[in-house]
Amino acid sequence: WPDIARRVYAIRALQQEQDAVILAHNYMPPEVYALVGDIRGDSLALAREAARSEARTIVQAGVHFMAETSKILCPDKRVLIPDTRAGCSLASSISGAQVRELKRRYPGLPVVTYVNTSAAVKAECDICCTSSNALDVVEAIAAQWGVDRVIMLPDEHLARNVAARTDIAILVWQGSCEVHEQFTPAQVGAVRRHHPGVRVLAHPECPTGVLEAADFSGSTAALERWVDDHRPEQVLLLTECSMSDNLIARHPEIAFVRSCNLCPHMQRISLDGILASLAFGQHDVQVEEQIAIRARRAIEAMLALPA
Numbered sequence: 001w002p003d004i005a006r007r008v009y010a011i012r013a014l015q016q017e018q019d020a021v022i023l024a025h026n027y028m029p030p031e032v033y034a035l036v037g038d039i040r041g042d043s044l045a046l047a048r049e050a051a052r053s054e055a056r057t058i059v060q061a062g063v064h065f066m067a068e069t070s071k072i073l074c075p076d077k078r079v080l081i082p083d084t085r086a087g088c089s090l091a092s093s094i095s096g097a098q099v100r101e102l103k104r105r106y107p108g109l110p111v112v113t114y115v116n117t118s119a120a121v122k123a124e125c126d127i128c129c130t131s132s133n134a135l136d137v138v139e140a141i142a143a144q145w146g147v148d149r150v151i152m153l154p155d156e157h158l159a160r161n162v163a164a165r166t167d168i169a170i171l172v173w174q175g176s177c178e179v180h181e182q183f184t185p186a187q188v189g190a191v192r193r194h195h196p197g198v199r200v201l202a203h204p205e206c207p208t209g210v211l212e213a214a215d216f217s218g219s220t221a222a223l224e225r226w227v228d229d230h231r232p233e234q235v236l237l238l239t240e241c242s243m244s245d246n247l248i249a250r251h252p253e254i255a256f257v258r259s260c261n262l263c264p265h266m267q268r269i270s271l272d273g274i275l276a277s278l279a280f281g282q283h284d285v286q287v288e289e290q291i292a293i294r295a296r297r298a299i300e301a302m303l304a305l306p307a
């Protein structure tokens with residue numbers, strides 16, 4: 001504890017000196033999330049907060065595509081990511097050139113991209129979505145374009161899970177999240193047998209069979225709200241493990257059944273990394289201007305939809 005307290009104190013002092021805000025994703029390790037996160041939330045909430053923030057520096061306690069999103073929305077601010085290796089298997093599954101090729105193959109169809117993509121990919125797309133608003137975005141863009149088909153990338157599972165809830169046909173890309181694709185319906189069955197009465201909540205990056213076996217699915221913020229509202233005796237969160245750790249702090253009365261997976265990218269962010277980030281101004285996220293202008297259009301098209 002004395003060591004952790006010293007780091008937190010040093011981070012807070014540097015933050016004040018440099019007018020910095022720390023945006024912490026729900027998957028951050030508990031010491032980062034609870035002790036230094038100024039704004040905590042899912043991808044959508046963090047993008048909205050970045051757009052609203054008045055601080056001169058944003059420290060992104062999350063993965064690289066999130067930091068790029070903040071930089072695109074706040075080009076005049078300094079955006080720092082404590083570890084540049086904090087990537088994402090979805091973001092690395094597709095390039096801007098591959099999106100251009102898709103558009104050549106399917107002309108006249110809008111392209112919806114999950115925010116878990118690089119700026120170069122966003123720049124080629126018409127609108128972004130997050131797991132909170134994917135269904136609304138797909139329906140809104142199809143209505144705007146007057147079409148009954150859209151391209152949605154890069155998460156195959158999220159796209160199929162949205163397709164199951166809409167009449168709009170969705171062309172999917174074969175990307176997946178290395179953390180959520182590992183969950184299986186059999187695992188849900190086994191946990192239910194060992195923990196009768198357990199409520200099972202799943203992130204929509206899980207395969208469709210897993211969502212069908214769950215009681216509820218939604219973004220990390222939606223999962224959190226469900227737990228706050230229902231306060232079940234036992235809950236299984238089929239998502240990144242830190243999500244349960246962070247919720248335990250709020251709900252010590254709930255038994256969180258451990259059957260989760262760690263995201264190696266999210267886990268690269270630590271108190272030490274944040275401290276070094278503020279102390280040495282590392283790593284300053286840059287997005288090439290022409291890419292940023294086009295990517296911003298796609299993000300702003302999403303943010304313009306009703307919350």
Ligand code: 13P
Pocket residue numbers: 026041042043044116130131132177203205218219220221
């Ligand atoms: P949320 O948008 O639900 O926060 O999810 C982001 C993410 O990376 C999930 O793996």
Ligand code: SF4
Pocket residue numbers: 063087088089090091116177178179180205240263264265266
């Ligand atoms: Fe990417 Fe999956 Fe990690 Fe989220 S949990 S950052 S989607 S690899």
